Amino acid sequence: MKSQQQNNVVIVTFYSISSCLMLNNKLKEIGIESLIIPTPRDLSSSCGNSLATSIKNREALEKLIDEFDYEVDRVEDYCLYESEKLKEIL
Secondary structure, eight states: OOOOOOOOOOEEEEEEEHHHHHEEEEHHHOOOEEEEEEETTTTSSSSSSSEEEEEEGHHHHHHHHHHHHOOOEEEOOOEEOOOHHHHTTT
């Protein structure tokens, strides 16, 4: 039986890599750590890259997406296995 794990990141999926890169750069400008990761297949097949950030940044992330009208596929709370790189954004 699988143990229930808590969502620890917000993943943003995109229709194109250019939107992913633009949002990642904007987040870094305002001091929010994020990572570009391969898109989990259970979330989307539109673009091969997604953006992940700590779940504590969700409100600021959604505000930024609305403010700059980034073309995103979806924004989802998600549980990623911890890695050294992931610890940088949590």
